[in-house]
Amino acid sequence: MSADKTDRNTTPDNKAQAVFEAGIKLGALYHQWVGTPISPKTAASVEKAIENAVGLQPYVTDIKVKIHTEMMAINSFGYSELAGKMFEVRITTVYEGAKCVAELKLENEYPMMKILSLEEI
Template sequence: MDSKAKAAFEAGIKLGALYHQWVGTPISPNTATTVEKAIEEAVGLQPFVEDITVRIHTEYMVLNSFGYSELAGKMFDVKIKTKVEDSVCVAGLKLEDEYPMMKILELK
């Protein structure tokens, strides 16, 4: 596998893992920033990750009677940059047409 393909694979696998690991996490508007930072720090530890930015759209939260919501895929706005050798992939996860879409934004 060449380095561009590996950089793209690494970005995709990390976004998929992020999505499935964190969906369902109890969250409120008051804790969203803490969860964003925790995701960035956890994913950022993984090999080939150069940068990651996580934003959670709190306007999609529906608070239950206990004052919190569950993190849903539609709330994510994520951008990740992976690097393998000289190849760089920037990929994203965000709501498009009511679906949390993952896609490659740049590959060089």
């Protein structure tokens, strides 16, 4: 067998691309927003800002963001820092007939990202 294995079809299918799009967007969201100054009074506007920003990206057809304000540790200046464990995010991506629904939420004290569903549409 040849050392060159490029003769196999390694092109990802549409479902794989839809999953990739969801995963990369959740990872970017997490790392872009963790550490943001936040308070219970500003949480709703930050949720909306994240939805609006991520929703602009290619292949995103829906995103819902919930920040669990009860997890905030308010400092002496009256605000907290957004932590990954506070996120509850559901995102839908569609790529050429494939739809992926993924989420980011606290699971066993860790902000887990997972695929909830994947289908051809």
